[in-house]
Amino acid sequence: MHRAFAVATLTLLLAGATVGDASAVEGSQFREAVRSNGGIIASESPAASAAGLEVLDAGGNAMDAAVASTFALGVARPQSCGLGGGGFLVYRGANGEVAALDFRETAPAAVTPETFAGQGLYKTFTGHTTVGVPGTVAGMQEALDSYGTIGLTDAIAPAEKLAREGFEVPKSLSEEMGNHVSRLRLFPETAEQFLVGGEEPYPEGSILVQPRLAETLALISKQGPNAFYEGYIAESIVEEMENESSFEGDEGLMTADDLASYRAVWREPLIGDYRGREVITMPPPTSGGIAVVEMLNILEGFDLASEGQSSADTLHLLAEAQRLAFADRNEYVADPDFVDVPTEQLTDKDYAESRGAEIDPEQAAAHKAGDLNEAGQSPGEDENTEGSTTHLSVIDADGNAVALTCTIEQTFGSAVVAEDTGILLNNELTDFTGPGTANEPEPGKRPRSSISPTIVVESGEPALVVGAAGGAQIIMGSLLAIVNTVDFGLDPAQAIDAERLDAQSETKMNLEQGRVSPQALADLTARGHTIERREGEYAKLPRVQAAGTDPDTGERLAATDPRSGEPASVGQGGASQGERDSLPKTGGPPLLCLVGTPLSRWLAVCR
Numbered sequence: 001m002h003r004a005f006a007v008a009t010l011t012l013l014l015a016g017a018t019v020g021d022a023s024a025v026e027g028s029q030f031r032e033a034v035r036s037n038g039g040i041i042a043s044e045s046p047a048a049s050a051a052g053l054e055v056l057d058a059g060g061n062a063m064d065a066a067v068a069s070t071f072a073l074g075v076a077r078p079q080s081c082g083l084g085g086g087g088f089l090v091y092r093g094a095n096g097e098v099a100a101l102d103f104r105e106t107a108p109a110a111v112t113p114e115t116f117a118g119q120g121l122y123k124t125f126t127g128h129t130t131v132g133v134p135g136t137v138a139g140m141q142e143a144l145d146s147y148g149t150i151g152l153t154d155a156i157a158p159a160e161k162l163a164r165e166g167f168e169v170p171k172s173l174s175e176e177m178g179n180h181v182s183r184l185r186l187f188p189e190t191a192e193q194f195l196v197g198g199e200e201p202y203p204e205g206s207i208l209v210q211p212r213l214a215e216t217l218a219l220i221s222k223q224g225p226n227a228f229y230e231g232y233i234a235e236s237i238v239e240e241m242e243n244e245s246s247f248e249g250d251e252g253l254m255t256a257d258d259l260a261s262y263r264a265v266w267r268e269p270l271i272g273d274y275r276g277r278e279v280i281t282m283p284p285p286t287s288g289g290i291a292v293v294e295m296l297n298i299l300e301g302f303d304l305a306s307e308g309q310s311s312a313d314t315l316h317l318l319a320e321a322q323r324l325a326f327a328d329r330n331e332y333v334a335d336p337d338f339v340d341v342p343t344e345q346l347t348d349k350d351y352a353e354s355r356g357a358e359i360d361p362e363q364a365a366a367h368k369a370g371d372l373n374e375a376g377q378s379p380g381e382d383e384n385t386e387g388s389t390t391h392l393s394v395i396d397a398d399g400n401a402v403a404l405t406c407t408i409e410q411t412f413g414s415a416v417v418a419e420d421t422g423i424l425l426n427n428e429l430t431d432f433t434g435p436g437t438a439n440e441p442e443p444g445k446r447p448r449s450s451i452s453p454t455i456v457v458e459s460g461e462p463a464l465v466v467g468a469a470g471g472a473q474i475i476m477g478s479l480l481a482i483v484n485t486v487d488f489g490l491d492p493a494q495a496i497d498a499e500r501l502d503a504q505s506e507t508k509m510n511l512e513q514g515r516v517s518p519q520a521l522a523d524l525t526a527r528g529h530t531i532e533r534r535e536g537e538y539a540k541l542p543r544v545q546a547a548g549t550d551p552d553t554g555e556r557l558a559a560t561d562p563r564s565g566e567p568a569s570v571g572q573g574g575a576s577q578g579e580r581d582s583l584p585k586t587g588g589p590p591l592l593c594l595v596g597t598p599l600s601r602w603l604a605v606c607r
């Protein structure tokens with residue numbers, strides 16, 4: 001018997017409980033949460049966490065740290081996030097103020113419902129046609145303007161240093177370079193930036209220096225978002241789009257007007273409640289918040305705590321709630337600026353009760369969307385089920401909290417680096433679904449997302465600050481963390497360690513089976529679930545990062561998912577999930593200055 005399993009079993013028996021009740025059967029890769037009496041950061045990049053920590057230690061707040069970490073992620077976790085991408089964030093101030101920022105990428109004006117209906121390089125989720133207008137720079141400026149205390153220059157400084165001096169390539173990045181080597185080799189500028197000699201992945205522990213990206217960051221730091229949306233960088237991106245591509249079906253669509261008209265948008269956060277806790281999450285154009293709230297509302301009608309964690313009854317209810325919510329999500333959720341999304345109905349408690357009544361306790365079912373009388377919709381399931389992306393959760397010493405998920409869509413996005421900028425561009429437009437669906441491509445529209453940054457508040461404190469990567473699996477990443485926290489009393493580390501379930505459609509069920517009993521598995525099969533994933537304890541996705549508050553001590557907790565490459569969560573006062581000395585070492589002294597490059601001509605000072 002696994003040691004952690006044995007200990008948990010013994011503890012439960014001593015406590016008079018039976019296995020299968022509210023328990024935390026920790027897996028073999030369980031990562032203990034860091035604890036701090038100051039601020040904490042959960043992320044899956046040691047370099048990004050260190051960047052945020054530096055800002056917290058210098059007196060910055062949670063938003064300052066989240067923005068600094070986001071810029072650093074773009075350098076040190078370039079496969080997931082960056083200046084060429086976008087994302088969503090949910091904020092809750094210690095004073096109770098809440099906000100939600102949409103810095104999602106946007107379709108260029110030239111996009112039509114048919115743009116992705118034919119054949120072309122875009123069918124491989126690669127190349128210029130897939131690129132949406134990036135939102136990260138506008139979003140980070142908005143976030144700082146509204147809730148930060150530092151300026152863009154200070155927030156960018158750690159990222160710029162990482163790009164200029166380099167950082168040790170972690171195993172996760174080296175492996176992804178290897179997995180995507182053939183895509184990275186398609187475009188010379190990309191190959192030069194991310195492959196040794198333009199050919200081979202950087203080995204783990206080698207130093208990756210990105211001088212062009214450093215120059216770009218310096219320019220934004222000095223001139224602000226205008227440099228990105230209207231200045232030199234915009235010109236370079238447009239030039240990249242206009243370059244004739246050697247691949248069929250790889251037309252660049254983005255124009256100077258598309259970039260100049262980009263705006264990050266503050267949206268009304270979606271507020272739910274689950275068993276007396278407040279749930280603050282992201283409204284459309286992501287489907288994540290609606291689906292999370294709808295599922296929680298459905299599940300509230302059932303006593304999961306009595307059924308027991310990992311029991312067949314609980315897993316059955318989770319799967320059925322997901323299939324119901326996903327049928328609604330696929331049919332109704334898209335960019336609210338283009339489609340009348342029935343958000344209120346989908347997140348209504350009475351609606352959830354009626355949906356919950358459709359669940360047969362003994363039989364798995366494929367569910368249809370509720371009849372909400374919305375015109376002209378048809379189901380749009382995601383074609384792209386895997387994804388990259390990365391999430392970070394921050395709580396500062398005062399209790400301000402940020403859940404932020406940033407993305408360039410798939411691993412290494414479109415695989416196109418815009419000429420002379422070091423900016424790896426997203427392939428977010430592949431998140432649109434087919435013509436005739438609510439989420440069809442249209443000019444200026446934001447593709448539906450699954451990103452689900454969520455803050456759960458209990459007794460006035462951020463009990464859980466959570467979000468995930470992993471395509472449409474993101475949604476269950478956040479949902480399960482919430483259920484495990486609220487129904488089963490787990491701390492953030494245990495809540496994200498526990499087995500994952502994902503049941504998007506038909507009667508299929510992806511399940512990490514390692515910590516589910518053979519009896520429960522047999523029971524689920526007998527109820528008609530087709531259990532598809534047989535990886536054992538941990539699959540690859542979704543990767544969930546979580547922070548929270550210990551209700552007994554008031555300490556802040558942060559944990560990196562065991563499914564993420566490197567333990568990377570940190571807290572003020574020296575708390576770290578990894579060894580302190582495994583936090584990023586930069587690549588050492590040579591200060592690079594690209595004298596003579598077009599970018600450095602735009603910079604008054606070359607540092």
Ligand code: GLU
Pocket residue numbers: 385386387388389407408409410428431448449450451469470471472
């Ligand atoms: N593009 C995806 C979304 O917004 C996230 C990327 C991923 O799949 O991890 O839903």
